[in-house]
Amino acid sequence: MSRILFATSEAYPLIKTGGLADVAGSLPRALRSLKQDIRLILPAYPEARKRMGKCKTIAEFELDDHSIKLLQGRLPGSRVTTWLIDATFFDRPGNPYMNEEGQIWPDNAERFALFSKAICHIAMDRIGLGWQADLVHCNDWQTALVPALLDQEPQRPATLFTVHNLAYQGLFDYDTFVKLRLPAHLWQYEALEFYNQLSFIKGGLVFADSISTVSPSYAEEIQRPEFGYGLDGLLRRRQQQLSGILNGIDVDEWNPGTDPRLVQNYNRRSLAKKAVNKIALQNYFKLPEKPETLLFGFIGRLVEQKGLDDILASLPGMLEMPVQFVFLGSGQHEYEQGLRKLANQHPNKIAVQIGYSEELSHRIEAGTDAFLMPSTFEPCGLNQLYSLRYGTLPVVRKVGGLSDTVQDITPKNLDNDRATGIVFAGTTGDGLPEALLRTQQLYQNKTRWKQVQLAAMRQDFSWQRSAQTYLELYKTSLERNPKPLN
Numbered sequence: 225m226s227r228i229l230f231a232t233s234e235a236y237p238l239i240k241t242g243g244l245a246d247v248a249g250s251l252p253r254a255l256r257s258l259k260q261d262i263r264l265i266l267p268a269y270p271e272a273r274k275r276m277g278k279c280k281t282i283a284e285f286e287l288d289d290h291s292i293k294l295l296q297g298r299l300p301g302s303r304v305t306t307w308l309i310d311a312t313f314f315d316r317p318g319n320p321y322m323n324e325e326g327q328i329w330p331d332n333a334e335r336f337a338l339f340s341k342a343i344c345h346i347a348m349d350r351i352g353l354g355w356q357a358d359l360v361h362c363n364d365w366q367t368a369l370v371p372a373l374l375d376q377e378p379q380r381p382a383t384l385f386t387v388h389n390l391a392y393q394g395l396f397d398y399d400t401f402v403k404l405r406l407p408a409h410l411w412q413y414e415a416l417e418f419y420n421q422l423s424f425i426k427g428g429l430v431f432a433d434s435i436s437t438v439s440p441s442y443a444e445e446i447q448r449p450e451f452g453y454g455l456d457g458l459l460r461r462r463q464q465q466l467s468g469i470l471n472g473i474d475v476d477e478w479n480p481g482t483d484p485r486l487v488q489n490y491n492r493r494s495l496a497k498k499a500v501n502k503i504a505l506q507n508y509f510k511l512p513e514k515p516e517t518l519l520f521g522f523i524g525r526l527v528e529q530k531g532l533d534d535i536l537a538s539l540p541g542m543l544e545m546p547v548q549f550v551f552l553g554s555g556q557h558e559y560e561q562g563l564r565k566l567a568n569q570h571p572n573k574i575a576v577q578i579g580y581s582e583e584l585s586h587r588i589e590a591g592t593d594a595f596l597m598p599s600t601f602e603p604c605g606l607n608q609l610y611s612l613r614y615g616t617l618p619v620v621r622k623v624g625g626l627s628d629t630v631q632d633i634t635p636k637n638l639d640n641d642r643a644t645g646i647v648f649a650g651t652t653g654d655g656l657p658e659a660l661l662r663t664q665q666l667y668q669n670k671t672r673w674k675q676v677q678l679a680a681m682r683q684d685f686s687w688q689r690s691a692q693t694y695l696e697l698y699k700t701s702l703e704r705n706p707k708p709l710n
């Protein structure tokens with residue numbers, strides 16, 4: 225049994241802005257059931273604190289002139305011991321990264337540097353808990369300074385850094401580097417400096433004993449210039465320590481058979497009942513109630529990554545056909561506006577809800593026939609996995625985790641009963657329209673459609689296998705650590 229400190233800036237159901245929260249809320253549980261002594265650690269945002277319910281202060285300490293309290297509780301619905309770092313930096317409304325108007329907090333560098341320093345302090349047991357981590361598992365740039373800071377210690381826990389999205393790197397100017405009181409020698413190209421900026425993510429990529437990302441394909445892709453954001457050279461240098469482990473999903477939270485948010489539960493044997501959810505969704509979105517019309521869904525952050533440019537360009541050409549689209553998301557203003565405009569122009573075909581709703585996201589997964597996910601890149605992607613489980617066929621671009629998890633409806637795959645969705649390749653503008661057409665064609669053939677739905681629903685993306693692979697990677701990382709504790 226290893227002592228693992230799992231560090232993250234969000235974890236469902238305490239606080240969530242995207243897939244990282246889903247992973248951080250379910251992987252630690254899976255690891256605990258594999259008998260690991262795992263502690264989840266994240267900042268004590270007001271919402272997270274409220275949702276954690278009962279908790280107690282187990283330590284108080286000072287770091288960089290900040291008073292910090294360590295709160296201990298349980299991740300709701302689990303037995304995972306959860307630690308919240310309580311400091312004034314985190315005690316504000318809004319989400320972990322921005323205020324209620326959607327503006328990035330100007331002091332994010334200081335906030336997540338303090339978080340990272342606190343993680344190191346705790347991992348080294350400088351606060352006298354009698355619990356010292358064997359390994360710290362860091363996730364994304366907000367915790368990426370941890371491996372760099374721990375590397376300064378003569379003896380230290382092993383470190384694993386998981387890249388959930390290389391596009392977000394935590395880049396700041398030199399003055400910020402000075403302000404953060406980081407060791408001066410870390411300002412160099414072989415450390416945290418990146419083209420004259422401070423790069424948080426390099427802390428993880430340069431110093432972690434192991435690096436992982438959330439799908440095998442993305443692990444390959446980020447070693448290439450198209451997906452590497454200038455970090456591909458570094459990643460190629462570290463390819464021996466880099467691997468891809470596919471995310472799992474919480475199969476209890478996302479189970480069409482028991483999901484309490486659905487109007488009608490269903491499973492593989494009662495698939496016909498899925499239609500009740502479709503009618504309810506059409507009603508909810510004030511679209512004409514048409515059981516036979518192919519209904520597409522989209523849920524996600526409205527950012528370039530999610531293929532919004534292609535969606536906005538392709539949709540008008542599709543509207544001659546009997547199709548409907550529902551969108552749930554928020555993000556960049558121009559995409560919100562673009563979708564709203566289309567919905568206003570075609571109120572019988574397109575409906576949009578701008579915002580965030582956990583409940584509606586489940587109802588879209590259940591009520592739609594097909595799920596649009598034409599991401600330009602996708603480290604893993606969770607929505608296509610939820611879609612598969614709900615018998616909603618994903619329409620995806622052949623990138624990253626999407627290509628690792630969805631099998632296209634080629635004649636061969638259909639004959640072998642392996643097809644689970646619609647996959648298109650390339651970055652040209654006609655990829656998505658063609659894929660939508662193919663979806664429409666398949667939908668005409670009810671027997672084939674149902675066959676693909678059943679194959680999709682048979683897929684197993686539970687955490688069990690991936691959690692086991694993480695355990696092996698923890699073991700390898702412990703062996704790679706050149707300065708182990710004792």
Ligand code: ADP
Binds near residue numbers: 246524582585604605
């Ligand atoms: P990413 O992490 O890049 O945003 P993922 O597919 O890995 O993409 O995970 C996104 C997660 O966030 C999913 O659980 C998805 O349902 C959820 N999500 C995204 N936007 C919304 C929204 N507007 N309302 C509800 N859930 C959302």
Ligand code: GLC
Binds near residue numbers: 438605
């Ligand atoms: C990131 C990625 C997404 C992935 C998620 C969880 O937000 O964009 O593809 O599924 O992290 O790992």
